[in-house]
Amino acid sequence: MYEYLYELIKEDIADGKLKADEKLPSKRGLSQHLQISVKTVENAYEQLLLEGYIRSEEKRGYYVNKIAVVTGGAPGYAAPVKRFQEETYLADLTANNIRYDRFPFATWAKVMRETLTDYNTSLLKTVPFNGVLQLREAIADHLNRYRGMQVSADHIIIGAGTEYLYNRLLQLLGPDVKFGVENPGYRKITKIYDENGVEWDYVNIDDKGMKVDELRMKDINVAHVSPEHHFPIGLVMPVARRQELLNWAAAEPGRYIIEDDFDCEFRMQGKPIPSIQSRDRSHRVIYMNTFSKTMVPSLRIGYMVLPEKLMEKYISTMNFYSCTVSGFEQYAMAAFIEKGYFERHIKRLVNDYRGRREKICRMFRESRLSEISTIYQDDAGTHFLLHVKTSLSDVEIKWAVRQKGILINCLSEYCFADADKYHGILVIHYSDMDEATLKLVIAAFEEIFL
Missing domain, CATH: 3.40.640.10 (Type I PLP-dependent aspartate aminotransferase-like (Major domain))
Structure with missing residues (x-):
């Protein structure tokens, strides 16, 4: 009850409804007016004193301090601006996400x-x-x-x-x-x-x-x-x-x-x-x-x-x-x-990734993409390189793939110079790729490149 009363008085002071140096009702007078206990009013006044909204003058009572009037709406109630929103994709091939x-x-x-x-x-x-x-x-x-x-x-x-x-x-x-x-x-x-x-x-x-x-x-x-x-x-x-x-x-x-x-x-x-x-x-x-x-x-x-x-x-x-x-x-x-x-955890992961890598590379090589693509570095870590023969620029590749709900990085993005020599090479991270998603990814690639 006292917190509610404190908030109401504080808001009136901040909005300028209670003017600077204006005298507040006595604790007893306000308690009788609101039909609440004197203790409730006392607690509310004590909190306002503590935060500097009001002052107590001996034998005179409580007075409002001079506070700058708040403009632009009540603080804390403005709708927050969303600066970042996590998107969801069919497949994220840009990072090694753990299974x-x-x-x-x-x-x-x-x-x-x-x-x-x-x-x-x-x-x-x-x-x-x-x-x-x-x-x-x-x-x-x-x-x-x-x-x-x-x-x-x-x-x-x-x-x-x-x-x-x-x-x-x-x-x-x-x-x-x-x-x-x-x-x-x-x-x-x-x-x-x-x-x-x-x-x-x-x-x-x-x-x-x-x-x-x-x-x-x-x-x-x-x-x-x-x-x-x-x-x-x-x-x-x-x-x-x-x-x-x-x-x-x-x-x-x-x-x-x-x-x-x-x-x-x-x-x-x-x-x-x-x-x-x-x-x-x-x-x-x-x-x-x-x-x-x-x-x-x-x-x-x-x-x-x-x-x-x-x-x-x-x-x-x-x-x-x-x-x-x-x-x-x-x-x-x-x-x-x-x-x-x-x-033991590492050994299990390596065995799992090795089997997953072999299966994924095989699915790429057995797809229609094999007519225009080559896999490089298929024994290095949890990613491999897929070189696609295409007239699309790397920017166009990323945009086309993204329209299919797939995130991909091109090797040229990791270059500080001579990026053109790596045109059409995709960096494929596969650590959390399941077979069903991979089939959809390959189908999307076939639509884009063939």
């Missing part, structure tokens, strides 16, 4: 329950700036077994995804650094560079990866590469080019390699090649990875491994930044790795 029926919900729930029991009060404590020790140790062990890396848990920093960690890394490396990115390559990283105001340039790739001679020619200090699975081309950087990169980094002080191990777990043929970091003897490789691709995107746990010199600088200058991942999720992820669940 939720392949996520081990029961096991993850079991691990979370055990985490609550095993760590109870530890979950309430402040997380160290570099992340929970148990998770950093689990990651170090995983990298040793899976990527051939001998790293200390003390060199690992946990953060809410690689985008957050890139921002911290750019701050750590400082403003006087020039970054080199692969062309074609992942465009989001350059947007992060632009937002942070750092200098960058593209470096062309050949069939072995980033061209090292262009790094020298363009005076690059930090090379950003994805050697295990280049995105979107899908090539794997051979050992000779990796060593060439390491030699380039070691030749001058201040040079570093950012090894983005994107999609490294999803090798469809053979074993993963040891990371560039595992061959680094000059401590010039910054290793980046995330669990968003292997677990679920909403589990925002990424990590970077810093070489000794950069780790010392981070500790001395940036340890005031709080860790951005909850302790509960970190302890749970650590247990998921330590108990072998993560490795």
